[in-house]
Amino acid sequence: MTDLEMTKLCAEAMGYMLSGLSASNPAVRVYGLHPKDGTIDLAFDPLHDDAQAMLLVKKFRLSLTAEHQGGWIVNRNIDEVEFRNKWANRAIVEWVAKMQKEKK
Secondary structure, X not given: OOHHHHHHHHHHHHOOEEEEEEEOOOOEEEEEEOOOOOOOOOOEOOOOOHHHHHHHHHHHOOEEEXXXXXXXXXXXXXXXXXXXXXXXXXXXXXXXXXXXXXHO
């Protein structure tokens, strides 16, 4: 999956109504309307925004574990699919995107 596809899936998982997409280097952003607070054109970029990545962790009750080699592991249950990546945000986004894609 591309960064844009993963970001879009994460935005959908958060409940954002998408109004547009932008793929400019280095950031990939999804713009939309948040149904709860009415924010318009919210730039959603959890790959590069730590706070937005942590919102995904909290919403889906993910476990984020540091590896001894310097990477990160993300999963929800010990016996469930896990994602490993050098970057914590990317591991989080990959996990949520995969789960959202399977949900469709």
